[in-house]
Amino acid sequence: MDPLIAITQPAADEAGIVSRIVQRSIRDGCALDHRNDASLVEAWTRHKGCDQVARWLLDEALCLRLAWLQGKPVGAGMALATGEVCLCYVQPESFRRGAGRALMAALEHFLGTAGHSHAMLYSTRTAAGFYARMGYRPMGRPVSFTGLVLTPMRKPLAVSAGAWHER
Incomplete structure (x- = not known):
C-alpha cells in the first residue's frame, strides 16, 4: 500500500465526513449510472446521511473504513459480516491513486478473517472495471435497484497474516 494512503476506522465525529464522501462520489463520480437524474441521485443517497452513518458506526456487524490520502479523507468503504x-x-479527484484498492484490501481482510472464502458485491457500471481489476467476476444476471442496474460480482479471498495493516 502507498505510504501516503492510510485506512482507518472512522470515529463517531467523522460520520459527516463519511457521508459527504459517499454522497459527493455518487453525485459527481457516478453520472454514468444515474445519468444526472435528480430523482435517481436522491434515491441513491437518501440513506447515506450523517445520521445513518452514525448508526453504521455503532453496528458491530459492519466494517466501515475511511481512506486518507496525504492526510485528507478521500474515500469510504463498508462490508457486512455476511x-x-x-x-x-472515492472522491473523483482521487480516482486511480490507490485509495479504492486500499479500501477494498481492508474490507476483504475483514471478510476473510470473519471466515468468508469469497467476497461478493453489486457493482454499478461505473465501478465494474475497477472491481474486475481487483479480481471480481460477474456472477448471475444484472438486477435493477432504485433505478440502477447492478451486476452481482464475486471474488475468492485468500487471507494471509500480515497482508494488510490498518493505521
Whole structure:
C-alpha cells in the first residue's frame, strides 16, 4: 500500500465526513449510472446521511473504513459480516491513486478473517472495471435497484497474516 494512503476506522465525529464522501462520489463520480437524474441521485443517497452513518458506526456487524490520502479523507468503504461489500466510494479527484484498492484490501481482510472464502458485491457500471481489476467476476444476471442496474460480482479471498495493516 502507498505510504501516503492510510485506512482507518472512522470515529463517531467523522460520520459527516463519511457521508459527504459517499454522497459527493455518487453525485459527481457516478453520472454514468444515474445519468444526472435528480430523482435517481436522491434515491441513491437518501440513506447515506450523517445520521445513518452514525448508526453504521455503532453496528458491530459492519466494517466501515475511511481512506486518507496525504492526510485528507478521500474515500469510504463498508462490508457486512455476511460477506458482502456494500460501499466503496472515492472522491473523483482521487480516482486511480490507490485509495479504492486500499479500501477494498481492508474490507476483504475483514471478510476473510470473519471466515468468508469469497467476497461478493453489486457493482454499478461505473465501478465494474475497477472491481474486475481487483479480481471480481460477474456472477448471475444484472438486477435493477432504485433505478440502477447492478451486476452481482464475486471474488475468492485468500487471507494471509500480515497482508494488510490498518493505521
